[in-house]
Amino acid sequence: MKIYSTLTRNKEEFKPLKEGQVGMYVCGVTPYMDAHVGHAMSYITFDVIRRYLEHRGYEVKYIQNVTDVDDKIIDRALSHGIPASELSERYFESFKQDMASLNIRPAEFFPKATCEIPEMIEMIRRLIEKNHAYASKSGSVYFRVSSMEDYGKLSGRNLDDMMAGARIEVGDEKEHPMDFAMWKAAKPGEPHWNSPWGAGRPGWHLECSAMALKYLGGSVDIHGGGQDLIFPHHENEIAQSECATGVKPFVRYWVHNGLLKLGEEKMSKSLGNLVTIKEALKTFTADGIRLFVMSSHYRNPLTYSREAMEAAQRGAERLSKAASLASPEGSPSMLDLEAIESDFISAMDDDFDTPRAVSILFDLARQINTGRDGGFDITSLQQLLKKLCSILGITLSATEEDPVEARPFIELLIDTRKRLREQKQYQLADEIRDKLSKLGVVLEDKPGSTGWHVKGPTR
């Protein structure tokens, strides 16, 4: 199996530190508003990677942090008149719901920044001891970037290049403009914790270093996140971790997903151009959204559009139809299932090439349909389709929940319509079908019987 690592900018043969086990750390959210489809894209990507690794026999330990204290949370909590902890808790719950709706499996553990303060303080202390960090007069602590030989290796920058950028402000208390805060001295009214350097709160980058170390050990196999985190976040994580522990590399495979665009720009909370996951789910199903994400390679940017989403949604429906067809009782289909599965594996083994993997799913669906039409037993094909879909977290569930209360009435109408058709009263029969369709119930006449299903969410 090959995985592209941002650090080497190459596909590397995947070998976890401990055979058969994978420590995976994915940067989580800062919960101060509802998550958007860009977050969905990222977490679907890592959910698929996790599921696939497990399918390949690895035992995966998956950790995802929650940044439950930061400037935005504090600002927003203030304007809502509630404690920061309450705000972040509320949106973290909302986030977990969204993830569940998208069939994204929860992390094994979601460490919160505010619950890991002692570990972070310990890390700062070690870095100060080793001269990699220093406390300022105001009680903040900064990482000394000049103390690290290869600072900038992940993002391909060096300190001189960065100094050439015009947007750097020279802070009074920093030794070097690129030094970054690990501990921020408390301002009046802000949530704060005590530390050897005074009251304050942890810097953003520090939590991931401390948590990765605590939960996954000195070396992480896979560390994931959006490409927008490469610099400064992940660069600084490397600096803190490698300088504190002396263990190199901090991360064996850096995996970054491309960003979701809305129109010509990145979808983001700060730009405000976003579609929340809850909004998307009003129109599309989890399978539709997952297929949309997987139809493009995870390292490429993807543009959210109604047209693209609808195409994915149609595709999802096609797959679940093929999976749920009743199989004729004929001779079994003679397809080489092992060859199909091994094509799927080699696509996924090649840096998780989901577009290629998905194309195999569609090929399989067509084989199922033609097999059915030819009177073959398609059960084994359907089992394979279901198996491959479950590796990708595609549920294949009917697009809508069963409208239990309406069921007897729908069936009554279908029965009535059947009699009308027998009497060749087609005009009235078609009228029933059209009206049901407008109500979201689609009828399909087959030889001898009429099937029905509910249309996707609100389409």
Next chain:
RNA sequence: GGCGACGUAGCCAAGUGGUAAGGCAGGGGUCUGCAAAACCCUUAUUCAGCGGUUCGAAUCCGCUCGUCGCCUCCA
């Protein structure tokens, strides 16, 4: 200005040296009372442009144009 991606049919998107997967949409057909679904056929002599390397390039190299991301919080 520095760093990094990307540009393949109407749309989305694989393919990284051997002659263009797959999905959606469109056209024609089979089936059907008509639909729907499904199936079959069909839609890029061509991969942003221009040069170069090669027996051979969408794939490698150079240049040009265009788009995006990061350099400030961000999945």
